[in-house]
Amino acid sequence: MIIKECEIPLKVHMIEALMRRLPPDHARQPILNLDIKKIKAGYSGEYRVLSTLNALPEKEYLLFHDLRLIGSPFPFQMDILILTSYFLLIIEVKNMAGEIYFDNTFNQLIRTNPDGKTEAFDDPILQVNRQRQQLLEWLKSKKIINIPVETLVVSANSSTIIRAENRDINRKVIRKDSILIKIGEFKEKYKKKILSTRDMKRISTVLLDEHTLYIPKLLESYGIPINALQTGVYCHKCYAFSMERRLRKWICRICLHSSHDAHISALQDYVCLVKPTITNSEFRQFLQLKSPSSAKKLLTSLKLNHSGHTKGRVYSLRSIIEDRTK
Ligand SMILES: [Zn+2]
Structure with missing residues (x-):
């Protein structure tokens, strides 16, 4: 078995x-x-x-x-x-x-x-x-x-x-x-x-x-600086980094594909490439999202473990990476 x-x-x-x-x-x-x-x-x-x-x-x-x-x-x-x-x-x-x-x-x-x-x-x-x-x-x-x-x-x-x-x-x-x-x-x-x-x-x-998951430090092992990475949310239909947050949805400005959860794929990329925790400001920067309150709503909706309060709150992305392997 x-x-x-x-x-x-x-x-x-x-x-x-x-x-x-x-x-x-x-x-x-x-x-x-x-x-x-x-x-x-x-x-x-x-x-x-x-x-x-x-x-x-x-x-x-x-x-x-x-x-x-x-x-x-x-x-x-x-x-x-x-x-x-x-x-x-x-x-x-x-x-x-x-x-x-x-x-x-x-x-x-x-x-x-x-x-x-x-x-x-x-x-x-x-x-x-x-x-x-x-x-x-x-x-x-x-x-x-x-x-x-x-x-x-x-x-x-x-x-x-x-x-x-x-x-x-x-x-x-x-x-x-x-x-x-x-x-x-x-x-x-x-x-x-x-x-x-x-x-x-x-x-x-x-x-x-x-059993412990091994998370290799990929950028370090390939000698790639973090600023070489494209930020933003990508479209699952045309794969361009062209998703924008409009009226509680992600809309692709190229092919108009819409999604409720495109931010999860972006977060999976983040945890794979950057680190296993994120703050509201890091989230906005990586997803190219302007509004701190939308960022907070999205992060809260994911029910992530977190520590700290208000601006200093750090969210754990461990559950996101574990889902990634399924
Ligand atoms: Zn698209």
Whole structure:
């Protein structure tokens, strides 16, 4: 049973927001376009693996997509985690076209594109082993001990050619189509029931409660100053930043499309690109809204958590970013 669904990664929404708010000919547009394609390819691989895993008996196998837990010394993120009464399994998904080569000497993964270009990546076997160590620590801190934790690297692309220096790698790296067989092997290996159904429910709740969203600092990582961003409210029909507030509605001055909630998309862009809180004056500046009282009405209507009073009131946009990932 899928407990934590496969959702489009927040970073995709963030890069889309950035691309929308930069001029089309901005020097960073090509790299943003490339990065968004890479993240989407990763996501589609994870989606395909999770769809295959959905065939597992739903009460025995609890599936979590993209969990990020606060570990020591740093947070760790797992593409897919499977929780059973007998063992846990962490899956790192790779969705790379062409040929991939596991280089044990230097612990790297070398990918050769179909066009012959080579690129090096961190060794996913090491990555997933690190996640295992951190998950074991995390489980210990929750007084969950003695449950075996297995790891796998799964290649989601059926056309990928997998090569390795060390043949033993096939115990740790498999193709998506072998995953159910491999899980069957783990089931044979671990016959001792360690977690009751109640334990599974409890761990499942804790995992969901302790999942923390990672909000990367996008402008900083791409070296883009905040004043390069286009402000204003964009039209959902013609995509121009041309929405104006008139008679309690947003009207596009180009195509005349009208909307009651176009300010929410603008706020989603703000929280993705600027920061997770906003004041009335920052709201007016980003949305190009003149009237403080309309700004106050719009912000109040969103029922956001807030602190402070009158002009100094700071609204939290946490719920806006959480909605963004759904
Ligand atoms: Zn329009």
